[in-house]
Structures are given as structure tokens and as C-alpha cells.
Amino acid sequence: MPQSEKPEPELPGRFITPIAFGTILQPLNSSMIAVALVGIRARLVRRAGLVLVGITSAAAPFAPNIAALVVCRVLIGIGTAAQYPCGVAMIRRAADQLRSRPGNALAALAICSQVTAALGPSLGGLLVGGFGWAGVFWINVPLALIGGAVIMRWGPADPPARGGGRMKALAQVDPIGMLLFAVSITALMFWLLSLAATPEWWWLGVAAPAAALTVWWGLRARDPFLDMRLLARRGLSFTYGRTIVTAKVESEMGRPWVRFRSS
Template sequence: MWGDVTAHDVQETGTDRALPRSFVLTIAAGTVLQALNASTMAVALVDIRQQFHAGAAASWLISGLYLATAIGSPTAGRLADRIGARRVFTTSLVLTVLSSLLAPLAPDLGWLIALRILLGLGTCAAFPAGVAMLRAEADRRGTALPAGALSALAIGGQVMIAFGPVVGGLLVSWQGWQSIFLINVPLGLAVGLAAWRHLPADPPRPPTSTTAVLRGLDLPGAALFTGCIAVLMLFLLSLAEQPRWWLLGPLAVLVAAFTTWELRVPDPFADVRMLARNRPLTGTYLRTALTYVAFYTVFYGYPMWLQNARGLSADQAGLVVLPIALLAMASVAVAGRVIRRRGHRPVLLVGSVALLAGGFGLTFLHSASDLVPLLGVAALLGLPNGFNNIGNQAALYQQADAADAGMASGLYRTSQYVGANIAAAVIELGFAGPAADAGLHRLGTVVAVISAVLLAGALRERLATGRRAGGAFPTQKS
């Protein structure tokens, strides 16, 4: 999920010269902080709810970080191009350490959510700034960017997602939920020291006014997009208690204003024209968002049920969900080989079928279930993540025009985090209170329905491609 890498990112040549290991590892260490803070919350949310006596509002601890990431990632990338990647990278570490120091002191849930959003802005900026530095250093050396450099970022993110719930569970059981924030302080300072020693200074740039820099970021478009997602989340979360139907009016106004604005500006936050003219690409974004709704519904909802209904401790719940990430890591390698031989469509078919089976598996679990079925369902749910993730990436780079590759990549990551935000509301609606068996079964049903929609779409695309090819399904990626 984090640190997505594709063949378009890397061009290997026989003359590649490896980038300095300390340089690459410093950047990788900075980028994994986002994955760490996303995954540790999966096992800390129950304790936070209890301390602040919070209901549905606690879901903003999940959606706030992902909303900040959806906005902050493309914005940080543009800032790196304009004011310097190293400057953006180190600033991200400052924001991470500052917000992590203040979070344990939050007097109420509102302050904690605000600091979690600040943490999301800090951790998300390291990836686009890091990739910019990798590319700049490769260009300076006159070589294509080695695959190993970007692989280090991807592997680091996947490993952190795998072990984040385990680490978070141990921290919460040992020192309480505050420790999942405080762990960022020594880590951030260590990465900052490494950045000071191993990252080259930004090259001199022509003087640029602050106004010119801000104008190139399309901050009004980003603000309108934030408003759209925030109001949508408020509406969805209200459905669990007292529906606020009147929010649909402001939501429609914000969507219209966002679309109108993006059609007017020369460098938009989201290129609406590109989405309109490239329907297959737009379909990939929608499929990606749905995939991540299902994934994060499981990734956060399952540990909550394990702790509340099954009675496991935070560290035990972290170990039970470990197979989700481990199987996702293993399935990426298998899916990659299938894509090279048969394209992305068979991969998406397998991912959708596995997700459907995993969703049904959740509906058969109950609070007295043995450990074996708990682990088995977790493993089953991990399998589709790798297939769907790499399959959607392959579809993206097949469908995006070369001139739109940068914008298309940014919107792909945004669609992931939009799905993560919606998942937070789905969890609240599914449990409708304490995480009990009935709520888990509702979440499983939602995941199954989403996977059925994804499966139908994958079958339709495959059949349509087969008809265009004269009735024979393609065996190579087009």
C-alpha cells in the first residue's frame, strides 16, 4: 500500500551505479513513519475510546490522518519541486516529532484528533520528498534510478504495516496508548540526525516569492476537496446515531464548487478534465477506493472486535492480525509474476474472489471461536490485498497517458486514502456501538458485497477485452 512502486518508476540499465546505502536507508527510514502510525492505531483505538468516553467521533483518529495524507502527499510533492526536497523532508520530521510530543498531553479527543492530523501531514510528506531526492541524486550521477532504491521504500512500508499492529499492541499493553505517539520522538530525531549527515543539500534555485509558490499548489482546490471529504465523513458518521440529512446540501454545493474551480485553474489539485476523457482510468480510481474501503474496514475493525468481543489484549490482537500483512507481502510477489505473463485482469479476478471468501469468513466468526479460525480468516483476508494492490497499479499505468503520469499517480494515492476515510465510517455503522459479533458479521457482509462488485467489474472488463481481441483472452499485458 505505502510506497507503491511500478515499472514506470524504475528503468534498469547495465550502467546503473548504486546510490549510497546510507542515503537510501535514511530516506526509507523517514517514509516508513507514515505506515507505522497508520498501523499502530489499529490496536490503540479501543483504549483511546475508553479514556475519552468517545463514540463515533473517535473514528476521526483514523480518517483524520488519511484525509491529511490525501491532501498532503501531492502538495508536499509540489513543494519539494519548488523549494527543495531535503527541506520538505526535514520539515516533515519536525512536524512528526512535534505532534507526537504534544499528543499524549491532549486534554480531550478534539485536540488529539487535531494533533493526529498534524502528524499525518508530517509523515506523508517524507515519501514524495524522498522520491524526489532519489531521482535528483540518480540524475546527478548520470544513471537511471536503480530498482533497489525504490524497493527499499516499498519493502520498508510493507514490513511496517505487517509488524505495526504487533509493535503497537506491545506498546499499548506496556505503557498505554500514549506510547504509540511517543515512539515517533526518538525515531524522528534519529532520522533527522541521519538526514543531516547523509542527505545532500538542496541545489540552488532561482528566488521565488511565497505567493508564487502558494499559487502553484492550488490551495483553494485542496481546501474544497478537504471540505467535500470532511462533510461526507460527518454525514456518514451521523448515520450511526442520528442521521444529519441536511449535510447532503452543503456536500452537493462543495462538490459543485470543487469541480468548477478545478476546471478553471491551469495546474489543478485534481485534473477533472483528465478524469472525464479517460473513463478506464476513472474506473480504476473507483475500484481502488472500493478496495481500500474493504481493506481498512478489516484492518481496523477486526482488531477492535478481537479486543472487545473476543477479549484479547492489544498485543494478542496485534499478533492475530499479523497474517493479514504477511500474506499481503507474499501475494505481491506472486501477483507480479502473473502480471508479467497475463496482465492485470487475472490478478484482479483472483483478488476479488479471495476478498469475497474473506468477507464471508468474517460472518462465521464469533466470540467463542478458537484461535485457528481467527488466524485462518486473517490469512485469507491478507491474500487479496497484494493481488488487488499491484493489479490496480498495473491498470493505472496502462491506462494513464504519458503526459498525465504524474497527476495520475497522485490521484491514485488520493483514491486510496479516500477509501480509508470511508472505511472509518463503515466501521462505526457496522458496529453501531461496542464491537460485538453482530457488528463483525455486518462488516463481513459489507466486505463481501464490495468484493462482489469488484468481481463483477473485473469479469466485465475481461469479457470486453476478450471480445475486442476476437474472442481470445489476452495473455500479455497490453
């Protein structure tokens, strides 16, 4: 590299910290909720997700029946699901504006996601033991309040609205890819669940061709729901593999507590 060219600077910490904080909610809730079962993309979107998480988490312990509790959990999932993709979009936009490399920020998101997923069973067990199953919902209220305050104080500003943005986004939706993926993953899950009793192999017969069609469509569609070409990137494939390993470790950590509570 010529000496006259200087390397691009890393993104400043004031952008990374508020974005990384919001991403801990989704993996934390995904792993904590397993312990409680024994007892029972823009900054505006990100803030709306945090508000949804906070309000729904505060209401969940007072759910009159299991159906209402399931609805609350679904709404919490929607709110937490908004955090990670919005965080990545904000990092990408900030990197473009500041002409910086986003590597350190993306690494911070990955660390927050993996560490909190592994921490979830232990924290969930502590909360359930001290406050009952409602504890895994109540913990979200202060986290959502802190996350909202941090992102409003230090988060990057929203970009100016552009005409036709929503229509352009709708035009990029891939309903065929979404349908194929939903069919393949649903059939696969039903087949795996059937292994506990009598295996229902016909589910696998549905999952396999649906998965093959998902891959085929992801390689050929202009804006695919799952862009299979991204798997050729070594860094991304490594991240997916690390996520799978972490999820396995997290599930194994949760099992002893569940067995103990069940006995």
C-alpha cells in the same frame, strides 16, 4: 535499442535507504493510532518534520487533557505528512543529477508505505498492551532520531537556494481546487458517518456536485491541486488501487483488537 546506447542505471541504495526510512512514519502512525483510541518537499523541511514528530510524540503522553492530546496528534500528522512528498522530490532531484531511473527508489517508498500500514495495528496492539496508549507516541521518538541521523549522514544534499522560489511556489497554489476537494471529502465523510444511525442524504447531495466540480477543475486548471489527468497513467492508478486495498485490510486487522479491548 541501438547497441551503442546503454540503459540508464538505477539510483544507488545510499540515496534510497534514508529517504525510504522517513516515509514509514506516516502510514505507521495512521494505522497504530486506531488501536490506541480505546485507551485514550527539501531536506530541511524533512528534518523539521522529524523534529516536530519527535518532540510532539515525547510530549503527547503528558497531555493534561484530550484537547491537548488531539493538538499533539495534529502536529505529529503535520510532521509525518512532510516525509513522503519531500522524499519523492529528493528522488526526482537525485535522478536528474545522476541521470538515473527513479523506478527502484519509488518502488521502495511504495513498499515501505504499504508494509508499515499493514504492520501498524499489530505493532500498535503490542505497544498498547505493554505500555498503554502512550506507547504509540513514544515509539516515534527513537524512530525520528534514527531517521534524522540517517538523512543527515547519507541523504542527498540540499539544492542551492534560488531567488523568488517561495513566490513562485505560492503562485502555483490552487485554492479553488483545495476548497472543492475539502468540501467534497468532508461532506462525503459526514454522509458515511450518518449511515450508522439515520442517513442524512443531503450530505451526499453536497458531496456529489462538489466532487464533480473537483474533477472538472482538475482537468482544466493550469496547476490543479488534484491533477485528474494523472489518473490516465496505468501505474499511478494501480498504486492508488493498491493503497485502497491495503487501507481496507489494515482497518479490518484493527477491529478484532478494538473489540477485544472494549469487552
